[in-house]
Ligand code: ADP
């Protein structure tokens with residue numbers, strides 16, 4: 001991954017810190033992160049002592065068996081879950097030191113998420129569903145929502161309800177919702193797991209197109225090695241720990 005800090009890092013601090021960080025500053029940094037869930041009288045350690053630096057621009061894959069902590073790691077890095085120990089810094093902000101409002105504002109403005117299921121609002125059109133992701137749903141946001149749908153090849157479907165779309169189209173609407181604020185950090189948890197291979201490949205192609213055009217970080221959890229092939233780094237999880245970090249995985253032979 002390149003060591004050059006993209007210009008968007010400078011504008012990312014919600015408290016208005018404008019000075020760009022030194023070039024080697026990672027976009028996301030996990031310092032001894034632990035996440036424990038209460039389980040009966042005991043605890044389940046979903047994450048245990050995870051140290052990780054993700055740089056932008058870049059593409060990082062997160063792999064591992066079911067229950068190894070992949071989703072937990074992604075959600076902690078993305079500020080969707082608070083670690084029970086350790087710290088996460090994203091875009092120069094210590095997520096644990098932000099208020100809930102500041103954390104929410106940072107996420108909404110600079111982070112994008114794509115989940116396994118599109119989670120669309122069933123009574124809103126595709127365009128309205130994209131607008132749900134807007135920082136402020138004003139006229140400019142409406143135009144941006146439509147432009148993002150077009151960029152993802154959904155111009156003709158903007159007025160359709162989710163049940164009038166195919167599974168692949170619904171997931172592309174969810175991706176448009178994630179991309180409409182042009183996030184610096186894009187997180188995806190098994191984004192292709194509910195799609196056929198062609199729709200999954202198409203979705204990943206669009207996420208990569210965005211990543212490259214924006215100079216963003218794309219972090220993807222997947223069981224499917226073809227989805228994370230070509231990543232700058234693959235994080236292998238095992239029982240809540242980092243088992244290995246593999247750099248620059250070559251695409252598999254066909
Ligand atoms: P993966 O995404 O690799 O399948 P997860 O991060 O979802 O793994 O889960 C890691 C561990 O944490 C698993 O043992 C899982 O059962 C447990 N876990 C995840 N979410 C919860 C929760 N909300 N409550 C209790 N345990 C959980």
Ligand code: MG
Nearest residue numbers: 070071072189
């Ligand atoms: Mg998971």
